[in-house]
Amino acid sequence: MERYYQPEIETAPYEQIKAWQDERLVKQVQNVWDNVPYYRKKMEEKGVTPADIKSTADLHKLPFLSKDDLRKAYPYGLMARPLSDCVRIQSTSGTTGKRVVAFYTQHDIDLWDECCARAIVAAGGTKDDVCQVSYGYGLFTGGPGLNGGSHKVGCLTIPTSSGNTERQIMFIMDLSATILCCTPSYAAYIGETMKEMGLTPDQIPLKAGIFGAEAWSEEMRQDIQNTLGIKAYDIYGLTELSGPGVSFECSEQTGMHINEDHFIAEIIDPKTGEVLPEGATGELVFTSITKEAFPLLRYRTRDICTLTRKPCSCGRTHVKMTKPQGRSDDMLIIRGVNVFPSQIETVLLNNGYPANYQIIVDRVNHTDTLDVQVEMTSEMFTDNLGEIEARQKKLVDALRSMLGLTAKVTLVAPKSIVRSEGKAVRVIDKRKI
Numbered sequence: 224m225e226r227y228y229q230p231e232i233e234t235a236p237y238e239q240i241k242a243w244q245d246e247r248l249v250k251q252v253q254n255v256w257d258n259v260p261y262y263r264k265k266m267e268e269k270g271v272t273p274a275d276i277k278s279t280a281d282l283h284k285l286p287f288l289s290k291d292d293l294r295k296a297y298p299y300g301l302m303a304r305p306l307s308d309c310v311r312i313q314s315t316s317g318t319t320g321k322r323v324v325a326f327y328t329q330h331d332i333d334l335w336d337e338c339c340a341r342a343i344v345a346a347g348g349t350k351d352d353v354c355q356v357s358y359g360y361g362l363f364t365g366g367p368g369l370n371g372g373s374h375k376v377g378c379l380t381i382p383t384s385s386g387n388t389e390r391q392i393m394f395i396m397d398l399s400a401t402i403l404c405c406t407p408s409y410a411a412y413i414g415e416t417m418k419e420m421g422l423t424p425d426q427i428p429l430k431a432g433i434f435g436a437e438a439w440s441e442e443m444r445q446d447i448q449n450t451l452g453i454k455a456y457d458i459y460g461l462t463e464l465s466g467p468g469v470s471f472e473c474s475e476q477t478g479m480h481i482n483e484d485h486f487i488a489e490i491i492d493p494k495t496g497e498v499l500p501e502g503a504t505g506e507l508v509f510t511s512i513t514k515e516a517f518p519l520l521r522y523r524t525r526d527i528c529t530l531t532r533k534p535c536s537c538g539r540t541h542v543k544m545t546k547p548q549g550r551s552d553d554m555l556i557i558r559g560v561n562v563f564p565s566q567i568e569t570v571l572l573n574n575g576y577p578a579n580y581q582i583i584v585d586r587v588n589h590t591d592t593l594d595v596q597v598e599m600t601s602e603m604f605t606d607n608l609g610e611i612e613a614r615q616k617k618l619v620d621a622l623r624s625m626l627g628l629t630a631k632v633t634l635v636a637p638k639s640i641v642r643s644e645g646k647a648v649r650v651i652d653k654r655k656i
């Protein structure tokens with residue numbers, strides 16, 4: 224039988240959800256107008272005042288916010304509460320090394336944890352479960368978000384963070400973990416390692432997984448489910464809005480319910496900004512109506528997907544989004560880490576290389592690979608292998624410190640990367656997702 228963390232909210236009739244949204248939106252717009260000069264200016268430029276926003280039907284009148292606005296307003300420009308009311312920040316990488324910093328009051332953390340608790344319960348979690356959180360802890364929202372959700376549900380929480388796969392497996396087996404939370408690529412890797420160790424699905428105590436932070440296909444879901452003997456659920460979110468738990472999958476496993484009592488979702492045409500009707504594919508835009516410290520109105524996620532209000536067999540009434548099918552900007556997500564080609568370019572240029580490079584992203588055994596081919600200048604060119612290796616290693620280290628990710632670097636001969644007459648093709652993404 225389907226269980227809910229907050230049944231009165233998760234199964235509320237649409238009219239009730241709409242009433243919450245209308246009321247909270249009006250309040251949030253006034254709050255932002257009064258407390259966030261950056262956004263007030265944007266509203267003034269568009270000729271909108273709080274008096275124009277009477278319900279969600281007026282949402283389209285408000286200006287959009289983008290990652291670029293976050294960068295311009297960095298670090299404090301979009302806060303609606305004094306710093307002394309905040310208890311935490313989380314952060315994610317942005318363009319050219321500038322990070323997005325999101326602020327939370329205790330109230331914001333509580334609501335975020337509740338969103339993650341809904342996801343855990345939707346995946347079958349109860350207070351009797353043992354929930355291993357193998358998302359990264361720290362500035363990344365994955366670990367802290369699912370950790371908070373797991374506490375709310377009352378699960379025994381194992382905060383392993385990511386990495387050290389042998390230790391992950393030891394805890395799963397020795398402490399009989401029943402729910403695993405991590406990126407889908409890490410889940411696949413853990414599964415593969417367990418298989419190599421001779422562990423069969425019936426020996427593995429896990430029953431469910433909550434996997435997100437990057438795109439993953441249905442094929443990958445089947446694979447992970449078979450190797451670990453679990454049901455694998457998708458979870459979506461972004462740092463700017465809190466983190467994981469903006470939406471989550473239920474037993475139907477056909478899209479993710481958006482927590483509409485906290486976030487209003489719109490789909491727009493990424494080129495024109497026009498709002499598209501239900502069922503159309505376009506860019507997902509969110510308005511956070513309950514956040515205190517860092518409320519974003521009409522934030523453009525760049526994620527491309529579709530929304531549906533078709534009734535769901537789980538009984539939840541909140542709108543469902545499909546898995547993001549791609550992004551409308553050039554951000555790559557590699558092993559759950561956001562990577563912009565411009566960051567790689569910066570590293571190369573800083574190390575004296577010309578901007579002739581190619582980034583090849585692939586997925587081998589469910590794990591993303593990042594290969595960077597870099598042209599040497601003719602001055603650098605040498606047939607001394609030791610020297611080439613030393614240069615490659617230096618770049619690998621520099622990329623790791625910029626991206627937090629290990630890339631494979633191959634130095635190639637001058638003029639060997641094909642020149643383009645139009646826009647250069649910098650990124651070759653061979654992943655079939």
Ligand code: DLL
Nearest residue numbers: 315365435436437438458459460461462466467547
């Ligand atoms: O990835 C938050 C998160 C942590 C979600 C753990 C789920 C689980 P950011 O690092 O800010 O936040 O990256 C946000 O990741 O705009 C999407 O492009 C992508 N993304 C997140 N979840 C999914 C998913 C976290 N389930 C960006 N499927 C978002 C596909 C996802 N892409």
